[in-house]
Amino acid sequence: MADTIELPWRESPGPSALSDVKVLRKIYENTIISINGLSENRIPKSQLRLQCRYLQKLDLLERRGSELYSLTTKGEEFIEGKRKIPRSGGYLDLQKLLNLSDHRIADLSLLNQEDIKQKNYDIFREVESPQIETDHEYSVDVRDPRRKSRKVLSAKKWKLDRILREFPRTEPITSQCAHWVTSLVSLHLFPDANHRTAMITLYQLALANGVVGEDHRWPGNETEIGKAVLLSKFHRHLSPERNFGRLWRRDTLYWHWYQYFEYLLFNVEYPAINHHSEKVLREKLKRVRNN
Incomplete structure (x- = not known):
């Protein structure tokens, strides 16, 4: 991964995951879609929930109701190739894009x-x-x-x-x-x-x-x-x-x-x-x- 924010479920996603780009593209194709719709009983809804939250923070998604999302203008421009956003392997570079406070729990390695x-x-x-x-x-x-x-x-x-x-x-x-x-x-x-x-x-x-x-x-x-x-x-x-x-x-x-x-x-x-x-x-x- 290009970013240094450790999100293990992004770093080794496997078949039961949607990359950030795929999430955005799927919402683009459906105009408005729910977490359940994104999941299709295949992708863990919990992971999609977290993805949609940080995509919303990046002003790529707009929340339309309880776990309902649509693309913002910025999100549409990204999917249509009109806007460049740093990414790697389908995932956005959160380290560059998110203004994260140091006052948070980032390292869980001491606990299993x-x-x-x-x-x-x-x-x-x-x-x-x-x-x-x-x-x-x-x-x-x-x-x-x-x-x-x-x-x-x-x-x-x-x-x-x-x-x-x-x-x-x-x-x-x-x-x-x-x-x-x-x-x-x-x-x-x-x-x-x-x-x-x-x-x-x-x-x-x-x-x-x-x-x-x-x-x-x-x-x-x-x-x-x-x-x-x-x-x-x-x-x-x-x-x-x-x-x-x-x-x-x-x-x-x-x-x-x-x-x-x-x-x-x-x-x-x-x-x-x-x-x-x-x-x-x-x-x-x-x-x-x-x-």
Whole structure:
């Protein structure tokens, strides 16, 4: 690839991918098309979702509705050969074209799917250990205690690999953080402690990429993160069932975490955290679960 922004799904696309040029050409041929139409049940919608977002940032696409896109005048000129845009092998040179902030997560090399599974397993072992005092809980729905560890470690490797591979490296940091937590929480890859696992691993990434320092108050004080998790469970219960076809969508669960990270990283007020007591949030969650 000509650009130095690491997007693994672009660097080794294989047959189940559309290059940027092919995406633009297909939209040109259809005038307006949805992510689903681009996919044709063949190309991962999650990848197309990310492509269309950065093509929109480049003023080549215009959003016409929920996951509906058409070409802008600039996009039409490019497809018609009237405008030159740096590219290589069908993919646009994002390093030259996008004005990306350094304040984002660009390097995920320190984390792999085994690391994420291990973090969750460490939480499980801490709760299970009689030598460690903790207020945390970890629920595993198996009768045989000998099968608990196996259940905790049963998260599918390919699912975690795909989240890492497709992670939206071109998005702003707040969006990246929201996507990371939303993905791990909504896909519910572990029997329990999905929120804790998401926040611990995200902190590793944020720290390694210079987004936060070791003195940062991550993940917020006990009350703040407690309320954030309760609200997250509330939104997750109301959201459509998430699968990989919906990966990187911006639903209410995503926007909840987006606002929380705006608050945590940039001190932007998040009324839902500051204006509701934990008791009220627990009651709301209980009601929605019982309905």
